[in-house]
Amino acid sequence: MNRHPHYRINEPNVVAENFGDEIVAVNLDTGVYYSMNGSAAAIWKLLAEGHAVDRIATAVAATHDIAATTIPADVVTFVTRLADEKLIVEAESPSVVPSPSLPGGERRPYAPPSLDVHSDMQDILLLDPVHDVDEAGWPLAIDLEQPPRVAG
Amino acid sequence: MNGPRATDVAARVEAFARTHAAAEQARAAVGEAAMVRTFELAGLVVRVVLCGQPLVAVTIPALAHADVSGNASAAAADLTIVAWDARATGVGLPPAFCTAAEIGLRGEIATLSDDRFQAAYFTQARTLSHYDDRRRLALLGVVDATRLAAFERANPFRAIIGWFLRRHGRVLVHAAAVGTPAGAIVLGGRSGVGKSTTALRCMLAGLDYLGDDVCCVSCDPAAGPLVHGVYSSAKTHRHDWATLPKLAAFAEPRHHAADKEHYFLAKHFADRLPRSRPIRAVVIPDHSTGRLGFEPVATTEAISPIAASTTALLTSAGGEILAHLGAIVRRVPCYRFHLGSDPTLIPGKVREFLAARAADDSRRAA
Numbered sequence: 001m002n003r004h005p006h007y008r009i010n011e012p013n014v015v016a017e018n019f020g021d022e023i024v025a026v027n028l029d030t031g032v033y034y035s036m037n038g039s040a041a042a043i044w045k046l047l048a049e050g051h052a053v054d055r056i057a058t059a060v061a062a063t064h065d066i067a068a069t070t071i072p073a074d075v076v077t078f079v080t081r082l083a084d085e086k087l088i089v090e091a092e093s094p095s096v097v098p099s100p101s102l103p104g105g106e107r108r109p110y111a112p113p114s115l116d117v118h119s120d121m122q123d124i125l126l127l128d129p130v131h132d133v134d135e136a137g138w139p140l141a142i143d144l145e146q147p148p149r150v151a152g
Numbered sequence: 153m154n155g156p157r158a159t160d161v162a163a164r165v166e167a168f169a170r171t172h173a174a175a176e177q178a179r180a181a182v183g184e185a186a187m188v189r190t191f192e193l194a195g196l197v198v199r200v201v202l203c204g205q206p207l208v209a210v211t212i213p214a215l216a217h218a219d220v221s222g223n224a225s226a227a228a229a230d231l232t233i234v235a236w237d238a239r240a241t242g243v244g245l246p247p248a249f250c251t252a253a254e255i256g257l258r259g260e261i262a263t264l265s266d267d268r269f270q271a272a273y274f275t276q277a278r279t280l281s282h283y284d285d286r287r288r289l290a291l292l293g294v295v296d297a298t299r300l301a302a303f304e305r306a307n308p309f310r311a312i313i314g315w316f317l318r319r320h321g322r323v324l325v326h327a328a329a330v331g332t333p334a335g336a337i338v339l340g341g342r343s344g345v346g347k348s349t350t351a352l353r354c355m356l357a358g359l360d361y362l363g364d365d366v367c368c369v370s371c372d373p374a375a376g377p378l379v380h381g382v383y384s385s386a387k388t389h390r391h392d393w394a395t396l397p398k399l400a401a402f403a404e405p406r407h408h409a410a411d412k413e414h415y416f417l418a419k420h421f422a423d424r425l426p427r428s429r430p431i432r433a434v435v436i437p438d439h440s441t442g443r444l445g446f447e448p449v450a451t452t453e454a455i456s457p458i459a460a461s462t463t464a465l466l467t468s469a470g471g472e473i474l475a476h477l478g479a480i481v482r483r484v485p486c487y488r489f490h491l492g493s494d495p496t497l498i499p500g501k502v503r504e505f506l507a508a509r510a511a512d513d514s515r516r517a518a
Contacts, residue, residue, distance in 0.1 A: 017474030022452040033460035137248030
């Protein structure tokens with residue numbers, strides 16, 4: 001097993017956008033969405049650039065104001081969480097990955113990376129089970145008298 | 153990304169041809185009774201051909217504010233939609249192209265969708281939407297329009313319109329929008345946060361209304377961020393009449409026990425339904441604090457619920473929703489709108505806020 005694996009964003013099942021220092025990611029398979037900021041957003045950006053986990057830890061340590069000894073474990077824990085949520089998947093090691101781009105200036109205060117999870121859209125996506133098909137072969141919902149559950 | 157295999161392309165062409173054949177058969181069945189209407193949506197011209205009388209009542213009212221059928225601009229359509237009601241015309245949907253397992257959570261049929269075609273089947277509504285971007289042609293087959301729920305009647309053709317607008321640099325989003333000639337606020341947030349009631353309260357007080365649930369946004373380099381009113385419908389719970397008693401007089405008949413109350417505003421408030429307005433702010437309503445006023449918030453706090461609910465609700469919506477919203481909030485600020493304890497004060501606060509925001513934007517541009 002690769003000790004320092006690479007990951008990629010789990011596209012197209014996952015879409016994400018960088019809003020300044022914050023990241024919003026949506027898992028289209030589940031309807032769950034996530035927000036990340038601070039060190040979590042920094043890790044996400046470095047993962048998206050194709051860097052291995054050990055290099056990400058080094059980059060985070062170089063830009064934050066904390067003893068570097070705690071950061072590698074934090075990064076591994078966070079990356080594992082992202083993989084558990086299927087936001088990222090393990091990838092082949094890219095042939096060429098440039099050094100992580102590190103912002104200049106003073107080191108920023110460090111807080112362990114965290115993933116804010118929002119699952120309030122899930123019940124909208126959980127449609128009634130299909131149990132039959134009509135004469136043309138199109139699926140039928142169990143109760144046609146029930147309108148779709150939608151946001152309002 | 154790998155392109156589709158040749159056999160996949162052939163299957164998609166064949167599937168669209170089958171839906172098209174059914175639509176044309178229905179059109180022939182109704183002959184001159186087919187109703188043709190032309191709408192201007194987000195600056196684009198959409199011609200709709202309705203085959204089967206029941207479709208008229210479930211599609212036209214929510215789009216009535218954008219009806220340009222009598223205008224010269226109606227001549228050249230950017231998209232033609234042919235819709236048919238299977239029960240009324242006697243022409244059923246084409247044989248299924250896919251299994252139930254191949255239909256996505258939002259109705260999309262991924263195996264029939266690519267850069268040219270899009271397809272979706274809504275199991276509850278029993279509607280098949282099919283879109284061919286190259287031919288500027290879309291098809292909608294409805295098993296029985298008389299059984300469509302309020303949500304479908306309030307947002308007709310939403311899959312097709314969503315695909316079409318995206319091809320033209322605009323996106324449908326799950327949000328409300330209200331404004332004045334000075335501009336509009338886009339109201340996001342999770343279900344139940346107060347988007348619809350806030351939008352309707354403002355509309356009843358004389359403000360412009362651009363949607364309570366689904367509207368269109370664009371970020372043209374010259375015009376800047378704009379919000380476009382696509383549907384002039386609205387929905388509320390009946391208990392909302394307690395604080396919005398005027399609404400009761402405008403409610404449409406309900407067709408399902410679980411339907412919300414719904415309204416078609418073009419019949420009653422045509423002068424409050426502009427086609428588009430500049431976006432002055434993205435706003436999240438909050439009725440939890442008792443305070444009244446606008447408070448700046450972090451971008452993600454305002455955007456993430458809009459982005460997530462849009463991608464969850466709208467067929468085939470994906471990363472472009474986030475990209476569009478990102479482009480907009482780089483140009484306009486985000487706020488939390490504390491709704492206060494006296495809802496009658498909300499419209500005045502919105503007017504005041506929009507006037508101040510428009511003045512700020514003018515100063516910056518000068």
